[in-house]
Amino acid sequence: MRMRIALASDHAGVRLKEELARFLANSGYEIEDMGPHTEESVDYPDTIAPAARAVAGGKADRAVIICGSGIGASIVANKIRGIRCVLCQDAFDAEYSRLHNDANVIAFGARKLGIEKATECLVKWLSTPFEGGRHAQRVAKITKIEDEEAAR
Numbered sequence: 085m086r087m088r089i090a091l092a093s094d095h096a097g098v099r100l101k102e103e104l105a106r107f108l109a110n111s112g113y114e115i116e117d118m119g120p121h122t123e124e125s126v127d128y129p130d131t132i133a134p135a136a137r138a139v140a141g142g143k144a145d146r147a148v149i150i151c152g153s154g155i156g157a158s159i160v161a162n163k164i165r166g167i168r169c170v171l172c173q174d175a176f177d178a179e180y181s182r183l184h185n186d187a188n189v190i191a192f193g194a195r196k197l198g199i200e201k202a203t204e205c206l207v208k209w210l211s212t213p214f215e216g217g218r219h220a221q222r223v224a225k226i227t228k229i230e231d232e233e234a235a236r
Contacts, residue, residue, distance in 0.1 A: 087210070090144035092118040092135035094128035094157070097150030097194040100202060104148055107203055113210075116144060129160045136161040136169070139188050147189040148206065154193030161189045165230050168223070170209075173197070178205040182212035184219045 089108055093101040098120060108115050118135045120126045128151045138144040151157040154171045161169035169189035170181035173196070181187035190209050192202050214220075 086112060086114045087146065088114045088116070088144045090116050090118055090135040090138040090147040091149070092131040092147070092157075093120065093150035093194070094131065094152065095120060095123045095125050096152035097157075097192070098123050100192065100194040100197070100199060101148070101150050103199045104150075104202060104206060107206070108148075128156050132157045132160040133164065136164040136167045136189055140164050140166040145188075146210070148192070149189060150192045150194050152193060152195045154191040154196065158189075158191035161191065165234060166227075168226065172205045172209065174201070175204055175208045178209035179212050182209055183215045184222075186214040186219070186223050 091101050091105050101117070105115050105117050116138065119131050132149050135147040135149055139147045147161070149157040149161055158169045158171040161167050167189050168185055168187045169191055170177060170185065170187040171191045172178050172181065178190065190206065
């Protein structure tokens with residue numbers, strides 16, 4: 085089964101999202117572009133939250149989200165229970181977010197990263213497995229915190 089990837093952005097990230105969608109489709113991934121599809125101004129929570137929820141609900145294996153800085157998008161995604169989103173600046177962030185944190189959503193800042201750097205990060209992120217071991221207990225503690233906060 086092919087890995088399913090949800091993509092979403094705000095208006096600032098539309099072009100980068102479309103380029104990454106083409107790259108992913110050409111690389112054999114199943115993609116769902118959750119919008120927007122124009123550069124008309126949108127509020128990023130309206131598109132980012134559904135992409136993160138697709139991962140949390142099992143409709144997508146991972147998500148790629150983009151806004152101007154990547155900051156707002158990552159904050160929104162990390163509000164969704166079960167999401168571990170990394171704001172990625174380079175291949176190191178991509179690799180270690182998977183190795184140590186089992187990140188299931190990656191965020192990019194379209195005004196900070198070009199297609200080459202974003203693609204490099206995405207390839208590293210998609211190809212890096214979770215290391216498990218001592219990191220599994222740390223991820224479990226993150227999940228426990230989420231559960232405790234949800235019960236409050």
